[in-house]
Amino acid sequence: MSFPKHVRLVEVGPRDGLQNESQPITTATKLELIERLAAAGHRYIEAASFVSPKWVPQMADHREVVQALMQGGQARPGVTYSALTPNLKGLEAALECGIQEVAVFGAASESFSQKNINCSIAESLERFTPVVERALAEGVRVRGYVSCVLGCPYEGDIDPGQVASVSRALYAMGCYEVSLGDTIGTGTPLKAKRMLETVARDIPIDKLAAHFHDTYGQALANLYAVLEEGISVIDSSVAGLGGCPYAKGAAGNVASEDVVYLLNGLGIDSGVDLDKLAATGDWITQTIGRPNRSKAGVALTSR
Numbered sequence: 001m002s003f004p005k006h007v008r009l010v011e012v013g014p015r016d017g018l019q020n021e022s023q024p025i026t027t028a029t030k031l032e033l034i035e036r037l038a039a040a041g042h043r044y045i046e047a048a049s050f051v052s053p054k055w056v057p058q059m060a061d062h063r064e065v066v067q068a069l070m071q072g073g074q075a076r077p078g079v080t081y082s083a084l085t086p087n088l089k090g091l092e093a094a095l096e097c098g099i100q101e102v103a104v105f106g107a108a109s110e111s112f113s114q115k116n117i118n119c120s121i122a123e124s125l126e127r128f129t130p131v132v133e134r135a136l137a138e139g140v141r142v143r144g145y146v147s148c149v150l151g152c153p154y155e156g157d158i159d160p161g162q163v164a165s166v167s168r169a170l171y172a173m174g175c176y177e178v179s180l181g182d183t184i185g186t187g188t189p190l191k192a193k194r195m196l197e198t199v200a201r202d203i204p205i206d207k208l209a210a211h212f213h214d215t216y217g218q219a220l221a222n223l224y225a226v227l228e229e230g231i232s233v234i235d236s237s238v239a240g241l242g243g244c245p246y247a248k249g250a251a252g253n254v255a256s257e258d259v260v261y262l263l264n265g266l267g268i269d270s271g272v273d274l275d276k277l278a279a280t281g282d283w284i285t286q287t288i289g290r291p292n293r294s295k296a297g298v299a300l301t302s303r
C-alpha cells in the first residue's frame with residue numbers, strides 16, 4: 001500500500017454544496033464563502049454553475065459571482081476558480097466573465113443524463129465536444145464529470161464498463177481530468193476500487209478524481225480505498241453541504257474538513273489549514289441555517 005504524498009483538493013462547496021438550497025443565498029455570502037475557503041488554503045474552488053436558472057435557481061447569479069472574482073479583483077493569485085458549463089451558451093457566458101477553468105458534466109446512467117441535462121449520454125457527448133474545443137481554443141482548461149459511477153437513483157447498479165466508456169470519451173475530447181461522481185453515495189470501498197480499476201485501464205490514475213457523496217456514510221471509507229489505488233485528487237464540500245437537485249435524497253459531498261483530517265492522519269499534505277476550514281464550515285452553516293455535517297468540523301469548533 002502506498003499513498004500519495006500530496007492530494008489536490010477541489011472544493012465544490014460554493015457550487016455543489018449550495019446548488020440544492022431552496023432559500024435564496026446572497027451573492028455576497030457566496031463570495032465570502034469562496035474567499036474564506038481560499039484563505040483556508042484551498043487552491044481549486046468550484047465557484048458557480050452556468051446552467052439554466054429555471055433548472056437550478058440557486059445558481060442564477062453565476063455571472064455576478066464569477067465577474068466579482070475574475071473582473072472585480074476578488075480572486076486570489078494562485079487559486080483556480082472554475083464553473084460548470086453544460087453547453088455553448090453557458091460557456092460563452094462564463095468566458096465573458098473571465099472564467100479560468102470550466103467543467104462539463106455527463107453521466108454513466110441514461111436516465112440520470114435525461115433528468116439532469118435533458119439529453120441522452122450520446123447527445124451529451126456531442127454537445128460537450130464544441131464546448132471543450134471552444135474552451136481550449138480560449139486557453140481555458142476543462143474538467144469532465146461522470147455522475148452515477150457507483151449507482152443511479154433511477155437505474156440502480158451501474159456497470160463499471162459504462163463508467164469507463166463515458167470517462168474515456170471525456171478524456172479523449174480534451175478534458176484534462178475526469179472526476180468520478182458517486183452522486184447518491186451508495187458506493188462501498190470494494191465497489192469503488194473495482195470501478196476505479198476498470199476506468200484506470202484506459203485513463204492514467206493521476207488524471208482521475210474522486211467525487212464522493214456521503215448519503216450512506218461510506219464516503220471516507222471509499223476515499224481511503226481509492227487513495228490506496230493511487231487517486232490523488234479529491235472533490236469535497238465544506239461542512240458536507242450539498243445534494244443534487246436530480247437525485248432525490250442524496251446527501252452532500254464528503255465534508256472537506258473530514259477529508260483534511262483523514263489526510264493529515266495519513267501524513268498526506270493538502271495545503272489546507274484544518275482550523276480555518278472548520279471555522280468556515282461553522283460560519284456558512286450558521287449563515288444559511290443548515291446543520292454542519294462535518295464530524296471533524298463540529299468536533300473542532302466545539303472544543
Ligand SMILES: CC(C)(COP(=O)([O-])OP(=O)([O-])OC[C@H]1O[C@@H](n2cnc3c(N)ncnc32)[C@H](O)[C@@H]1OP(=O)([O-])[O-])[C@@H](O)C(=O)NCCC(=O)NCCSC(=O)C[C@@](C)(O)CC(=O)[O-]
Pocket residue numbers: 016019049050051052053055056086087089090091105116117118145146147148181182183211243244245246
Ligand atoms: C443543460 C440544460 C441547460 C439543458 O436544458 P434544455 O431545456 O434542454 O435546454 P435548451 O437549450 O432547450 O434551453 C431551454 C432554456 O434554458 C436556457 N438555457 C440553456 N442553457 C443555458 C445555460 N447554460 N445558462 C442559462 N440558460 C440556459 C435557454 O436559453 C432556454 O431558455 P428559455 O428560452 O426557455 O427562456 C439544463 O438541463 C440545465 O441547466 N441543467 C442543469 C443541471 C444541473 O445543473 N445539475 C446539477 C449539476 S450536476 C451535479 O451536481 C453532479 C456533479 C457534477 O456534482 C457530479 C456528481 O455528484 O455526480
